[in-house]
Amino acid sequence: MRVEDVDGMRVATFGSGPRVIIAVHGITASLMAWRAVARQLPEGWSLVAMDLRGRGHSAGLPGPYGLPRHAEDVLRVADHAGAGADAVLTGHSMGAYVAALAAAERDFSRVVLVDGGLPLPLPEGVDADAAMAAVLGPALARLRQTFPSAEAYVDFFRAHPAFAGNWSADVEEYARYDLTGPRDALRSRAAGEAVREDGRWMLLESDRIAAALATIKAPLSLLRAPRGLLDQEVGMLPDELAASWTARLPGLADEVVPDCNHYTILFDERCARTVADRLTSGR
Known part of the structure; x- marks a missing residue:
């Protein structure tokens, strides 16, 4: 993994390989979400991932946030990486929505949305903050917590329903990468303000997401996890949606990528291999 900063944004x-994939992570995640997928890529490929503004080692970049701002950042990283029209663009969860907005502005050889990217209807009478709390659950809770040690933070992830029975070295490195703060009050690098602003945009701007999807000229595919963020039986993107x-x-x-949830679609070795295959084979 080669790491650099692009206009203050951490990029790995x-x-x-000369064939390039630009990859965008989810709402409280980091570029390390793509490590397991990248390891499954065939020879001749490289994967470029960034810490979005307000996350990971890009947490210090200022707002405003919102998915269009992230799409601009993604395209700037693509320029820096020399990713032309033959590059592949992908995103997971919120990153899939960002990828859709970016692909509406520039041609890629194909666009792969991983368990995200389809507008999520906001239930009538439910505000965006309440909807985010219902969907994201522990992911939002950890942004308000501090932890006495790195091991305590790792244990928090181990207890997450999505990772019960699905623990791996990649998940542990993903968790450790996210830590910052003093030794006895460690916390997630993800900025709460960024997460809230982005979540509201994603839920309230369904029409703009739909318009972006309709504008994309590249071959467009969706990989879905059959189980949800908490490993529940209904995925984030149900069959009817x-x-x-x-x-x-x-x-x-x-x-549908079988036998995975919203997180393990990227972290489980078998699921990551499927994602890598779809990114590089065009199937």
Whole structure:
């Protein structure tokens, strides 16, 4: 992994192949979310991932936040990486929505949305903050917590329902990368203000997300996890939601990656191998 800063944004390149994938992480995540997928790439490929503004080692970058701002940052990183029209763009969770906005502005060889990217209907009478709390649960809770040691933070992740029985060295490194603060009051690097602003935008700007999806010229595919953020039986993007969008966008290829949840679609070795294959084979 080669790490550099691009206009204050932390960027990592996994691999050294000439074919480039630009990868965007989720709402409280970091570039380390892509490490397991990058390791599964065939020879000749490299994956470029960034810590989005307000996350990871880009946490100090100022707002305003919002998904269009992240899309601008993604395209700037793509320029820096020399990613032309033959590059692949992908995003996971919130990163899939960012990828959709970026792909509406520039051509890529294909765009792969990983368990995200489809507008999520906001239930009538429910405000955006309440909807975020219901969907993100422990991910939001950890932003308000401090931890006495790195081991305590790792244990917090171990107890997460998504990782019970699915622990790996990649998940542990992902957790440790996210830590900052004094030794006895460690906390997540993700800025609460950024997460709240981005979450509201994602829930309140469904029309803009839909317009972006309709504008994308590149082959567009969706990889879905059958289980949710807390490993519940219904995924973040249920079958009926996906079906409504494949009907609306005939070019959208929808695939469920079996036996994974919203997080392990990137971290489980078998699931990560499937994601890497779809990124590089065009299937």
